[in-house]
Amino acid sequence: MDRMTGYAALLVLAGIVLSGIFAPQLAPMNPFEPNMAIRLQPPSMAHLLGTDALGRDLLSRMLYGGRSALLLSLVSTLLALGIGTLVGMLAGYFGGRTDAALTTLTNIFQGIPGISFMVAVAGFVGPGVTGLLLALVAGSWAGFSRIVRAEVMQRAAEPYVEQLRVLGCSDGRIILFHLLPALGGTLLVLGTLRLGRGVLAVAGLSFLGLGVQPPTPDWSTMISDAMLYYRQAPHLIIVPGAAIILLVSSLNLVGQMLHRRLDVRQEVRG
Amino acid sequence: MTAQENGFAVHDLTVCYPNGVRALNGVSATFPAGEVTAIIGESGSGKSTLGQALYGALPAGAQASGSIRFAGMDVLACPQAILRTQYWGKQWGIVPQLPRAALSPVHRIGRQLADVRRGAGRPPWDAAAYISLLERFGFDDPQRILHAYPHELSGGMLQRVLCAMADAGEPSWILADEPTKGLDPAVWQMVAEELSCLAARAGGSFLLITHDLPLARRLADRVVVLQAGQIVTQGRADEAVNAQVEESAHTAKREVRRVDPVPPKDHAVLAAEGVTKYMRDRRSGAQMRVLTDCSLTVDTGRAVGLEGQSGAGKSTLVRILLGLLPTDDGTVRWNGRDIAALPRADAPAFHRDVQLVAQNPEQAFDPRRSIGMSLAEVFAVHPILLRAGRTKREQVIDALSAAELTEHILARYPHELSGGELQRAAIARALLTKPRILLLDEPTTMLDISLQAQILDLFLRLRTERGLGMLLISHEHALLRDFADTIHLLEAGRVL
Numbered sequence: 001m002d003r004m005t006g007y008a009a010l011l012v013l014a015g016i017v018l019s020g021i022f023a024p025q026l027a028p029m030n031p032f033e034p035n036m037a038i039r040l041q042p043p044s045m046a047h048l049l050g051t052d053a054l055g056r057d058l059l060s061r062m063l064y065g066g067r068s069a070l071l072l073s074l075v076s077t078l079l080a081l082g083i084g085t086l087v088g089m090l091a092g093y094f095g096g097r098t099d100a101a102l103t104t105l106t107n108i109f110q111g112i113p114g115i116s117f118m119v120a121v122a123g124f125v126g127p128g129v130t131g132l133l134l135a136l137v138a139g140s141w142a143g144f145s146r147i148v149r150a151e152v153m154q155r156a157a158e159p160y161v162e163q164l165r166v167l168g169c170s171d172g173r174i175i176l177f178h179l180l181p182a183l184g185g186t187l188l189v190l191g192t193l194r195l196g197r198g199v200l201a202v203a204g205l206s207f208l209g210l211g212v213q214p215p216t217p218d219w220s221t222m223i224s225d226a227m228l229y230y231r232q233a234p235h236l237i238i239v240p241g242a243a244i245i246l247l248v249s250s251l252n253l254v255g256q257m258l259h260r261r262l263d264v265r266q267e268v269r270g
Numbered sequence: 271m272t273a274q275e276n277g278f279a280v281h282d283l284t285v286c287y288p289n290g291v292r293a294l295n296g297v298s299a300t301f302p303a304g305e306v307t308a309i310i311g312e313s314g315s316g317k318s319t320l321g322q323a324l325y326g327a328l329p330a331g332a333q334a335s336g337s338i339r340f341a342g343m344d345v346l347a348c349p350q351a352i353l354r355t356q357y358w359g360k361q362w363g364i365v366p367q368l369p370r371a372a373l374s375p376v377h378r379i380g381r382q383l384a385d386v387r388r389g390a391g392r393p394p395w396d397a398a399a400y401i402s403l404l405e406r407f408g409f410d411d412p413q414r415i416l417h418a419y420p421h422e423l424s425g426g427m428l429q430r431v432l433c434a435m436a437d438a439g440e441p442s443w444i445l446a447d448e449p450t451k452g453l454d455p456a457v458w459q460m461v462a463e464e465l466s467c468l469a470a471r472a473g474g475s476f477l478l479i480t481h482d483l484p485l486a487r488r489l490a491d492r493v494v495v496l497q498a499g500q501i502v503t504q505g506r507a508d509e510a511v512n513a514q515v516e517e518s519a520h521t522a523k524r525e526v527r528r529v530d531p532v533p534p535k536d537h538a539v540l541a542a543e544g545v546t547k548y549m550r551d552r553r554s555g556a557q558m559r560v561l562t563d564c565s566l567t568v569d570t571g572r573a574v575g576l577e578g579q580s581g582a583g584k585s586t587l588v589r590i591l592l593g594l595l596p597t598d599d600g601t602v603r604w605n606g607r608d609i610a611a612l613p614r615a616d617a618p619a620f621h622r623d624v625q626l627v628a629q630n631p632e633q634a635f636d637p638r639r640s641i642g643m644s645l646a647e648v649f650a651v652h653p654i655l656l657r658a659g660r661t662k663r664e665q666v667i668d669a670l671s672a673a674e675l676t677e678h679i680l681a682r683y684p685h686e687l688s689g690g691e692l693q694r695a696a697i698a699r700a701l702l703t704k705p706r707i708l709l710l711d712e713p714t715t716m717l718d719i720s721l722q723a724q725i726l727d728l729f730l731r732l733r734t735e736r737g738l739g740m741l742l743i744s745h746e747h748a749l750l751r752d753f754a755d756t757i758h759l760l761e762a763g764r765v766l
Contacts, residue, residue: 154375159633163696166592167703168621168651177647178636 006257009250016247020066029057031064031217040233050235053225062239064217066247072129072211073198076136081191083137084144085183091145092152093175103149109142115204122210132211136201144190151186152179185262192258196251203244219244276341276442276475277302278324283336285319285328293319295499296336301492303443303475308486308507311496312718320496321445321479325362326353359389363441365468367448369428373420379431380416383438390439400438407434407464426457433464437471444468445477450485451716462488481718538706538739540624541567544600545590547583560586563600564765566758570706570739575754576765577747583763584743588711591741592626618652625700629712631692635684641695642666642680648702655703665702673698674728690721697728707739708732714749726753 019026028048035055043050049058091102118135125131155161156179164174203220205211212218214225219240226236278301285294293316301307301324311317322328324338326345338345345353366372374382383400395403397416404412407430420428429449436444449465450458466489469476480486486493487507494504547561560583568574578584589595591602593609601608604620612620628634635644645666649656656662667677673694684692693713700708710729714722726749732738744750750757759766 150376159628159630160636162589162594163626163628163634164636164647165594166621166624166626167648167699168618169647170651173651178638181638 009253013250016066019063023063027060027063029060031060032215061217065219068212068218069199069202072202073195076133077191077194077198079137080141081144084141085148088145088148089152092149093156106142106145127210189259192255196248199248279339281337286333288331293499297501299494305491306469306476306489307492308478308490309494310486315496316499317479317496361442363436363439363444365432365436365446365449369432375420379418386435387438403434429461430464433468437468443475447479450482537570539569540707541603545597546599548598560763562763568707568739568741571737573740573754575750575757576743577750578760582760588709622703624707625705626709627696627713630716631689631696634696637684640683645699669698669701672701689717710742
């Protein structure tokens with residue numbers, strides 16, 4: 001991948017994020033208002049991307065539709081990153097029994113098969129945003145924790161950390177001011193790569209009806225709604241599908257660019 | 271191809287770094303194939319830069335002029351992609367400095383050897399070939415080494431693993447950068463042997479970058495002596511050159527004098543009493559006794575020496591004295607109080623009183639913080655040290671000048687400083703807490719001979735002026751004899 005690809009991905013990502021943020025200003029129509037008279041129309045001047053099965057303007061729905069995927073993915077990634085860093089840090093720094101207990105816990109969570117577990121949680125808590133978040137976080141924090149643990153173990157054994165202890169620095173001080181900043185690059189890269197997978201997971205669950213609920217515009221629910229009409233109006237599937245592909249791949253490419261820039265160790269895929 | 275064609279020819283090479291330092295200045299030399307050439311010089315003489323330039327691997331931003339030719343190819347003009355695909359790791363092998371940093375901590379040695387071989391584009395070997403490779407490099411138990419992770423091996427073993435690794439790629443040239451830095455004599459002997467074995471296998475085309483004269487004398491056919499970026503002398507490693515080399519080294523070494531310290535104002539004592547320590551062997555899971563009934567006293571105004579080979583338990587004892595490791599039997603007393611039973615409120619006072627100067631100055635500081643930030647942190651941990659009427663900065667500068675440094679170092683980061691400067695900065699940091707006892711764990715092993723003498727002078731002066739109690743740990747008897755009032759010998763975990 002050359003440098004240009006990275007910048008192009010960054011541009012695409014910025015475009016998607018900005019259009020999500022400014023959707024209320026940018027959207028030409030109300031994305032919730034049905035109009036059965038103009039249902040399933042192909043793209044035209046009045047409706048640049050056409051209309052859906054209820055006659056709603058697709059462009060407006062597309063602008064709003066990226067919000068839920070991005071936001072849910074972001075929140076779940078931050079939560080998972082927070083929990084994973086905390087657990088991994090404690091396990092790696094204190095070692096011994098703390099480590100054994102936390103690593104066992106991590107292993108249990110990492111042994112859980114991703115999507116099917118998410119389906120189970122979402123099914124258990126009920127469809128909706130809470131269940132979705134819970135499922136995403138439970139399914140992904142363990143990966144962060146393992147990497148953070150390994151990294152902290154290695155760094156905590158470095159002579160300068162011992163020297164800090166000799167100077168009388170408390171464990172909290174060493175963790176907060178010396179080890180955590182050292183992990184910054186790793187966490188940024190891991191987080192960005194996870195965002196892409198998060199978007200896919202949200203999309204998958206919402207597609208199955210377990211995540212974002214109608215009438216909230218969401219790319220994957222839009223696809224699942226449009227399945228009945230794929231012959232008459234294929235654009236209803238193609239447009240949101242392409243948007244998901246663009247978002248996920250731009251996140252991955254940006255993650256890879258950061259990875260190379262920040263010179264993070266190789267095994268960050270988790 | 272003749273030896274001449276397949277060697278390096280350097281003509282009028284000048285290398286400047288972005289910070290204005292001219293690391294090499296008009297260097298011309300030849301490095302013929304089939305001969306071991308030693309590049310000798312003190313730290314900062316440009317010898318590592320010359321090694322990097324020969325392999326076309328100068329750091330980004332360095333400006334090089336002049337020419338380097340290898341088998342008709344212009345190394346300086348050669349694109350990195352070609353160097354990477356055709357030379358590095360293939361024709362040109364390397365034995366890097368600091369073996370621990372050069373190996374991946376998460377892969378077994380066997381796997382890393384195989385990676386090197388694959389990277390060099392050589393046909394794969396079976397397990398027996400790797401075993402005989404390791405045997406050639408002096409390992410008695412190659413099977414175990416193949417399955418070991420780097421952290422399970424000692425520094426000397428890792429250095430030999432790296433020699434084997436360089437050999438696995440069957441390169442036609444090998445460059446070894448300071449391969450004996452920080453090794454103790456017994457290990458040195460072994461590594462030197464493996465290096466000569468390695469040189470012989472590469473058809474003798476071998477570059478040795480070192481400040482270790484005995485090593486150069488033992489291995490080299492030719493020597494190139496660098497000083498301040500210029501070649502002082504080069505030629506066959508015969509008597510004349512040897513003499514000249516010795517001479518330039520000796521002018522650098524200063525006489526270490528003994529002085530009588532001022533009597534200390536208030537007394538502090540750190541004593542190990544019958545300390546025994548077990549460690550679990552990671553492999554067999556068996557408990558191994560590292561220290562047996564060790565007793566040792568350091569008090570203000572006295573210099574105590576502790577001599578021992580690597581693996582004798584020196585570092586373990588230091589860590590126990592500092593309270594970093596618990597004892598299994600026996601106690602460490604600080605002014606008569608058991609440090610293991612020290613109330614939380616008194617711990618800072620203990621940490622202020624007993625400070626450490628460790629072996630490797632390059633790893634003594636948080637690499638993300640400037641020296642100034644690292645020094646100022648001491649006040650964040652011990653606010654009691656802030657005295658009325660004196661700013662933090664003034665106190666830091668006082669400590670720096672006591673360690674013979676100036677304040678311009680404060681804005682620098684550890685990687686921008688030399689080993690000597692870093693060791694002085696580490697001493698300054700230790701002095702900030704106003705300690706009464708300093709533990710010096712091989713403080714000069716990683717430094718050049720000339721720097722060693724300066725740092726020792728500094729310790730002597732601190733001892734005289736401040737009456738500090740010092741425990742100097744070293745494997746060099748001569749150094750301890752010059753420095754310490756009493757010398758203990760640590761052998762197989764016992765203090766004799």
